[in-house]
Amino acid sequence: QPVHFHPAITHIAPHTATFLEIGPDPVLTTATQHTLHHLTQNTPEPHPTPLTTTTLTRKQPDTHALTHALAHLHTTGTPVDWTSWYPTTPPPATLELPSYAFQHERYWLAPPASTAGGEGVGHEDPVEARLWTAIEEEDVDTLTTTLQLDKDSPGITALLPALPVLSTWRRQHREQSAIDAWRYRIAWERLPESATAPALAGTWLVVVASGMEDHPAVHTATEALRGHGAEHRTLTVNDAAAHRDDLARQLADVSAEFTVAGVLSLLALDESPHPDHPSVSVGLTATTALVQALAGTEESGPLWCLTQGAVATAAGAPLPHPHQAQIWGFGRVAALEHTRLWGGLIDLPTAIDSETPVHIARCLVEGRPEDQIAIRSGAFGRRLERAPATAPVDTGWRPTGTTLITGGTGGLGAHVARWVAGHGAPRLHLVSRSGPDAPGAGELAEELTALGTEVTVTACDVSDRDALRELLRAIPAEHPLSAVIHASGIPENAPLAELDLAHVDDVLRPKALAATHLHELTADLDLSAFVLFSSGAAAWGSSRQASYAAANAYLDALAEHRRAQGLPATSLAWAPWSEAGMAADDAVIEYYHRRGMRPLATDLAIKSLQCALDQGDTAITIADIDWTTFPAGFTAQRPSPLLAPLSPSSPPDVGATESAAASGALRQQLAESTPVQQHHLLLRHIQTHAAAILGHSGIDAVPPAQPFQELGFDSLTAVEFGTRLSATTGVDLPPTLIFDHPTPKEMADFLRERLVDTEVTSEGRLLSELDRWDAGSEPSAVDASARRRIAGRLHLLLAKWDDSDHGSDRTTAHSELETATAEDIFELISDEFGKS
Numbered sequence: 001q002p003v004h005f006h007p008a009i010t011h012i013a014p015h016t017a018t019f020l021e022i023g024p025d026p027v028l029t030t031a032t033q034h035t036l037h038h039l040t041q042n043t044p045e046p047h048p049t050p051l052t053t054t055t056l057t058r059k060q061p062d063t064h065a066l067t068h069a070l071a072h073l074h075t076t077g078t079p080v081d082w083t084s085w086y087p088t089t090p091p092p093a094t095l096e097l098p099s100y101a102f103q104h105e106r107y108w109l110a111p112p113a114s115t116a117g118g119e120g121v122g123h124e125d126p127v128e129a130r131l132w133t134a135i136e137e138e139d140v141d142t143l144t145t146t147l148q149l150d151k152d153s154p155g156i157t158a159l160l161p162a163l164p165v166l167s168t169w170r171r172q173h174r175e176q177s178a179i180d181a182w183r184y185r186i187a188w189e190r191l192p193e194s195a196t197a198p199a200l201a202g203t204w205l206v207v208v209a210s211g212m213e214d215h216p217a218v219h220t221a222t223e224a225l226r227g228h229g230a231e232h233r234t235l236t237v238n239d240a241a242a243h244r245d246d247l248a249r250q251l252a253d254v255s256a257e258f259t260v261a262g263v264l265s266l267l268a269l270d271e272s273p274h275p276d277h278p279s280v281s282v283g284l285t286a287t288t289a290l291v292q293a294l295a296g297t298e299e300s301g302p303l304w305c306l307t308q309g310a311v312a313t314a315a316g317a318p319l320p321h322p323h324q325a326q327i328w329g330f331g332r333v334a335a336l337e338h339t340r341l342w343g344g345l346i347d348l349p350t351a352i353d354s355e356t357p358v359h360i361a362r363c364l365v366e367g368r369p370e371d372q373i374a375i376r377s378g379a380f381g382r383r384l385e386r387a388p389a390t391a392p393v394d395t396g397w398r399p400t401g402t403t404l405i406t407g408g409t410g411g412l413g414a415h416v417a418r419w420v421a422g423h424g425a426p427r428l429h430l431v432s433r434s435g436p437d438a439p440g441a442g443e444l445a446e447e448l449t450a451l452g453t454e455v456t457v458t459a460c461d462v463s464d465r466d467a468l469r470e471l472l473r474a475i476p477a478e479h480p481l482s483a484v485i486h487a488s489g490i491p492e493n494a495p496l497a498e499l500d501l502a503h504v505d506d507v508l509r510p511k512a513l514a515a516t517h518l519h520e521l522t523a524d525l526d527l528s529a530f531v532l533f534s535s536g537a538a539a540w541g542s543s544r545q546a547s548y549a550a551a552n553a554y555l556d557a558l559a560e561h562r563r564a565q566g567l568p569a570t571s572l573a574w575a576p577w578s579e580a581g582m583a584a585d586d587a588v589i590e591y592y593h594r595r596g597m598r599p600l601a602t603d604l605a606i607k608s609l610q611c612a613l614d615q616g617d618t619a620i621t622i623a624d625i626d627w628t629t630f631p632a633g634f635t636a637q638r639p640s641p642l643l644a645p646l647s648p649s650s651p652p653d654v655g656a657t658e659s660a661a662a663s664g665a666l667r668q669q670l671a672e673s674t675p676v677q678q679h680h681l682l683l684r685h686i687q688t689h690a691a692a693i694l695g696h697s698g699i700d701a702v703p704p705a706q707p708f709q710e711l712g713f714d715s716l717t718a719v720e721f722g723t724r725l726s727a728t729t730g731v732d733l734p735p736t737l738i739f740d741h742p743t744p745k746e747m748a749d750f751l752r753e754r755l756v757d758t759e760v761t762s763e764g765r766l767l768s769e770l771d772r773w774d775a776g777s778e779p780s781a782v783d784a785s786a787r788r789r790i791a792g793r794l795h796l797l798l799a800k801w802d803d804s805d806h807g808s809d810r811t812t813a814h815s816e817l818e819t820a821t822a823e824d825i826f827e828l829i830s831d832e833f834g835k836s
Helices: 007-011 029-041 062-075 126-136 140-147 154-182 216-226 244-257 282-295 322-337 356-366 411-422 441-450 465-473 501-522 546-564 586-594 602-615 630-634 654-671 675-694 715-729 744-755 763-776 784-801 806-819 822-833
Strands: 018-021 051-054 183-190 203-209 231-237 260-265 303-308 342-348 372-375 379-386 402-406 427-432 454-459 481-486 529-535 570-574 619-622
Touching: 018 029, 018 062, 029 051, 029 140, 051 062, 126 140, 126 154, 140 154, 154 183, 154 602, 203 216, 203 282, 216 231, 216 303, 216 356, 231 244, 231 282, 244 282, 260 282, 282 303, 282 322, 282 501, 303 322, 303 356, 322 342, 322 546, 342 356, 356 372, 356 379, 402 411, 411 427, 411 441, 411 481, 411 602, 427 441, 441 454, 465 501, 481 501, 501 529, 501 546, 529 546, 529 602, 546 570, 546 619, 570 602, 586 715, 602 619, 654 675, 654 744, 675 715, 675 744, 715 744
Parallel strands: 018 051, 203 231, 203 260, 260 303, 303 342, 342 372, 402 427, 402 481, 427 454, 481 529, 529 570, 570 619
Antiparallel strands: 183 379, 183 619, 372 379
């Protein structure tokens, strides 16, 4: 019941009062707060609600609760006699605080405005938000206060029975709004065609795999060049033995013969497995080596990689070559790490016609900024668009029989297992390389069993085809396999330039090769679901994840391939999860936050999985993206038509234009400055961007001589730092920038050498020149007289450079002159000043 105060309370100046309830547990505090809030908001001049607090509460220990109450009173201006609080006599000494205001610098991230993630969420009217919160939490007291009604009023009495229904509807509506805002899909937009025939120029290098010289796609590509004004030379690569060093030598020979206008690679056509690394196709092997070799060349035209039947441009369209999709995932990362080298990706139709060469030529001429193109009845550009759920499905997916989960004892797999068990799965088979020995596997099995599900945990390498076949045979007939959820995989954080075959194989084996085996060994079974856990690295690309992106792009293509064959398949390209998975790390999550990507709440991510199955999605991307932030960083070095439908309205090349302008302004400043000023200018430039990435308010937090790693940089922030500097300087900087030049001062010297046209004098350059002179000079190569003259010259140079002890240097030089012969002195004078 509402508390009825004595009439005198309405005459108290409530904004100057403090109300303290003394008792073993709060009884009147909440009611007092509501009443005083109503009074202060309905006075002619509204005032803040007075302080109301309580001494004790059953929810906290007495001493803790009383201490909190006294501190609360003290900090809001109520005098407290602290001498009676301390048991010592005399009471402890007190210190006077400074009379000036403290300078505060916040190092913690502010809480998000909203956890729903939907468009427009967080801008709701505060009163309306409070009302819906009260309904959702079934908080009758707040509801009556907000509606300004009594609990006994007819309106509240009629509303109370409906509160559970309204609460459930509100919660489900908020969750579905968030899920809808997270859902994206790939679409293909027809590109406009010019009325004039495309015209190419120069000599192009066509790179093909050994044995593929007569492939129809190769003939089509060369016809596109030859028929539209360009010449071409063919470079045949032995894919299995392809290595960056061998290709670099071949490219050097080619460059010595002619200027390469562009490179057209058809290496992807070879889908056969590498003999030593079966999870990697020889086409991907050779493409990796080619990119690495081209990155080390001085001059080469853009690299375009061609595939055939690697993407599907419409729902249910045939996708006969899903393995070639690995080149698409790999290429999206190459575009980010080697911006100036990369041209783009072109997928040819399975049925080539007379117009195909024309479309290829048009892509090569007009391709940029379009860099992901599929040629069908015309040219289509790849786009990312929203994919809100349609009307709810009458009967959603529910597990039956045995559900097989790979990576089932890992972070994501465990959450998925709980979800499947909670939906009444009769039997779960969890598979991982460690199996029952995985951390927490026993506890997870007990938890799932308690939910009424029979659980089997098996150690099995799913990339081993024979081992997987035996595991599938062991599934009991009374619970046949009905669903596969492939959630296994390992993370990657390595620049493309450092990849080797063993590393690529390690990343592709548990994800791509295992998916191939699962697909082939279950194709004849009556599955209700075949779920593949992909990644945003495949959807849009992510630096330092070339192998991982290739593996996940294959999963997306495999889902399309299965659907075209009439088999169930759903591939979900996940953004980072907040509590599980490879990105469940504070540093990684903070990095993604700065890039405009919020981690997914685990419970809503699971609901997104259910939604994808209910909607019958084939390939869907689940991500919580801030579209005011994400595109700016992603397009810092090159525009991305992929994101155009979702990016804020702006000219398509605004990012590239701004970067070019910043680079030009910096170079102009350097050209007009002295060497000392140039170093200082670059140092401040480096400090400014480092401070921004680390979240500092000023450059003083980035000392010139302190290593970046001691300042808090890690491999992820190093990538962001290098991307920023590349954009603002116009220099293609290596991913290992902060490790090669570990302090801001050293990095400034490095950038000065790269940016200033004149010869730069720096400590590193001078020392390297001295080392080179020392390595190429042998004292025994000259006679004794020459050695004395050279030594005398070196002593004079030492006296010039060493200002620590001039007297000692002069003494040394003087002693040398005293011991020199007349001939030595005259020769030294002649060498120093010239003969008269």
